[in-house]
Amino acid sequence: MYALDDTHDPALESWVESANRPCNDFPIQNLPFAVFRRAGSAEAPRGAVAIGEQMLDLRVVHELRVLRGSAADALEACTGSTLNAFMAMGAGAWSALRKALSACLRRGSPAASALRAALLDQADAEFVLPAYIGDYTDFYTSIHHATAVGRLFRPDNPLLPNYKWVPVAYHGRASSIRVSEHSFARPMGQILPAGGVEPVVGPSARLDYELEVGIFIGAGNALGTRVPIERAEEHVFGLCLLNDWSARDIQAWEYQPLGPFLAKNFATTISPWIVTLEALAPFRVPWSRPAGDPQPLPYLDAPQVRARGGIDVQLEVALQTQAMRARHDPPHTIARSSFRHAYWTVAHMVTHHAMNGCNLEPGDLLGSGTQSGPAPEEAGSLLELTAGGRQPLVLPDGDRRTFLLDGDRVVLRGWCERDGAVRIGFGKAAATVLPAAR
């Protein structure tokens, strides 16, 4: 786990002035990575690092030859159309590049005048997936979500006996993951009408979002090898926001006995910026089990996980209906939660995933599962917020929602904040539901 160093110094300011504003997601203490091309261009995508409202084009930084040594090698791996090669280099390379860019972006850096040539506005960028995602695995780490959803699907048996022992997960679909702002059509599917015994085919009428954290694997492990819990975080490049769009009616009919399939694999939205674990070092929190719960099995237990295994990423879901957009009303916040409530940490997910020798590869994505908090208003899905569609959510204009309607836009945001540290943001993962394609 990363120690605090001068890149986290709250007093640090950048010569990029927009980075120094108080409520900005991308201060010089953050420096998250993405892949982009100029909006509307057919350019080859390349890596970028965010700074305030701007970003550094890492291909241009590379051409400027302002970095030396291992940071320069790491930088070169960010000039292609995915970050997989950079991710595969491991924590030393990620840290070397972040530290070097931190030095170059500080107020007074002699590199400032040269680097201005690599700076562009984020508003002028079109983001693409930051990595080629070979495999995507979705966990289920919020016990509050598992209990609430379990109650709807299995009223007599909400939390299954394995939950407190196994970091439950399933494989998701990698091909349909898109970066923020890619809209998608409401899925068609087989749906069992209430009280019916034969399914009908039609557009999902219970389309939902799921508020999740995405975890990008950096260095992988070879097939047949395990990842000790003490070293799990060395395999993690960084975190993003993830919306695991879910069609609840399709899910209810299809999911037994092998789990969700078409209810989930039509679209998954992630935020473009990956915030590194190093940038998140000031926001680590102790992790523990509620009194009376079983302690993790030895392969999932380590002092450093108990001491600092949690990450206090504050999370928010906002909804903007078509009517709100027409009136230029901003998205309305409908739920807030935090990743600190997760029953299993990032390290648990990585170590469990590889305990049987399964190989994780650079660029693989893990989803945290819906991050619902302990309070009902902290629920990370409409399924929970509306009690399975029975209690509509009332929006400020009086409009009501049980599930998402066409034209609804869902915006996930995340950030870290605490006394004595500069706020670190994740940007957003947003997308709009389009009508089903007939």
Next chain:
Amino acid sequence: MYALDDTHDPALESWVESANRPCNDFPIQNLPFAVFRRAGSAEAPRGAVAIGEQMLDLRVVHELRVLRGSAADALEACTGSTLNAFMAMGAGAWSALRKALSACLRRGSPAASALRAALLDQADAEFVLPAYIGDYTDFYTSIHHATAVGRLFRPDNPLLPNYKWVPVAYHGRASSIRVSEHSFARPMGQILPAGGVEPVVGPSARLDYELEVGIFIGAGNALGTRVPIERAEEHVFGLCLLNDWSARDIQAWEYQPLGPFLAKNFATTISPWIVTLEALAPFRVPWSRPAGDPQPLPYLDAPQVRARGGIDVQLEVALQTQAMRARHDPPHTIARSSFRHAYWTVAHMVTHHAMNGCNLEPGDLLGSGTQSGPAPEEAGSLLELTAGGRQPLVLPDGDRRTFLLDGDRVVLRGWCERDGAVRIGFGKAAATVLPAAR
């Protein structure tokens, strides 16, 4: 669906004499594709086509410039280290290349003398995965398997109500798929002892194989689009054998509510050769539902599926224990079945997978699910053959098996045979279970 043409002519013989032997898997009527390098070399892999006991190195064929037109373009796409580019070209390109190679390999072809330079023994090749597999989806198309396994996991509720309506599937792990002859270590996992309430961690004691057919997607569909059932097979490049190794004890504890995960993702073995749908044209069979079962919903129903949707691939599982290997005893056949028994066809799988707009990509792999036939001795897994481990299988030397022991080698074979057609084989998918890594 492919019509019969002169490439299927049973009278056709090759100047490669080993291809003309009666019980050979790779007559000139077959011509399956694989990717290989010379055994023990560090060469870049490239495509190959099997002919008898030999194979054509497609990079050398390309350099010889014996093909022209669209066949030459298709050939060029087979010279890289995966077949994804060739698969993406679509059915016209696959057929053009197969027909051109069929012409060149016939007895009397003027290309014979030049092509000898491209010929090598299969025994001298080391096979690699034929494609980069972006996503792997495993179906559950044998109702006999679903019922038998359902009875073990849920005695009161063996076949779930969705089975006859939904081609049930789940996403599998792409990174741990390996080609035949890659051995793997018995997986460790969480296991709930019989009668216990707390899991223990240890090597799986109920390691099993699953006899499946693998289906390689050729041309994909864009995200948000569907694949009409009438056109589903145009997206299918070909078939292989697939062993979905399964740790039953890990599976029983982890699989609810989101499906199998670590019980399956430690290893999947496929045969190196992909047999094209065109080569399988003589072995298509009608597909229908048992009387009284619901007919497929309209999006899954088409006259050509009913007329020729099935494929009569005969399947076989053989087991060779360490003791048998020491005595040079060949693998002993423990079950036989056929893909013709599948409750859902290849076309159903493809169309259902994309019905919600999910994008299939060239090189994606679908598993058929365990292909158990209607008779008990046609079961495609030890779980079924041994009634959940209660009735050991007795081998010819008196050795007994409920589940696999270390050193056991499982060999899957497949072939098509009928009067008036030349036998088409799939080769084999084989691997040996190694002791768990401690």
